[in-house]
Amino acid sequence: MTTKLTGPISELTSATAFLRVYEPLDTFEDWAQSIILRTPQRTAQQWDTFENERLWQRTLRGVSDPFPHNEPEFFRSIKTLDYQGTEHTRYCPGQLQARSLLAAEQAEEAIRPEVFDLLVPPASRKANAQRVDPDRLAGDLTHLHTRTSSWGIPLSWFALFREDDEHEVIHDGDQLKTVRMYIGFDQAVERLAWAVQTLVTHAPQSQLFEELGSLGSWLESFDSRAVIELDYGLLAEIVWPDDSPNDLLDGLQALDDGDMTGAAAAYRRLSNRWLGPRHLGRAN
DSSP states (O other): OOOOOOSOGGGOOOSEEEEEEEBOGGGSOHHHHHHHHHSOOOOHHHHHHHHHHHHHHHHTOSSOOOSOOSOOOOEEEEEEEOTTOOEEEEEEEOOHHHHHHHHHHHHHHHSOHHHHHHHSOHHHHHHHHHHSOHHHHHHHHHTOOEEEEESSOOGGGGGGOOTTSOEEEEEETTEEEEEEEEEEHHHHHHHHHHHHHHHHHHOTTSHHHHHHHHHHHHHTTSOTTOEEEEEOGGGHHHHOSOOHHHHHHHHHHHHHTTOHHHHHHHHHHHHHHHHHHHHHHHHO
8 A cells, every 4th residue: 555645746755744943043053043144034835845855856866865965054944922922033954964864874774785775875875974074963963953753753752742732734725734733842841851750650661751761862952942843744644633642641641640541542542543654654
């Protein structure tokens, strides 16, 4: 079974979700601030098109080489309102060199060596290693603003969100393009801390506990004024409306109350909801 995607090639993407952190301008180095200030702002949909076009340009090269070739950095932006009604802009860098390297490493672990060498030839890996700035790459890897997940969303991500958080549902005609949820950094960290404490007490051996710990370690490097975005991407068309944030909250609350039956039921709902997308991913 496969999914059929339609539309201009610049709009084609895999069913990939993104967890992005947007930080204030003053948290970035001078060179990054210079790019931000001289680059015209775009909508989220325009950034999606921009990134997809560049993705397909790399994918359709005559020689197999999926890595970016000295492409300039870019910064997504979002506007938020504080409690006084003052508007603020937050920014998320593309960090394509670091993200492409991580994607290649994940692919190498997931597929047979001979297949990986066809998709990402040794020559392209060697050429990419010569192109990257080691210091810049190290900085991006330790302060990566975007996490991605194909054909599913890690359950740990839902610990940061609630169903009544700010969100936008994006359509293109009758097609659901994506759903984006937003939460302030401090509130997200509070929710994460409660989830971790609940599992420390009741299920310290669970895989979710490890995932929450990894997520918390990642968030430690960001400014408290940041905004976190969960972008469902094309997964929204498969699962939206999505009760996953509620189900995870219900399961954790049941654990906290000693209700193992309720916790198990919430986990089953979560697992069953994401079986379909994962099966599609394996089929593709």
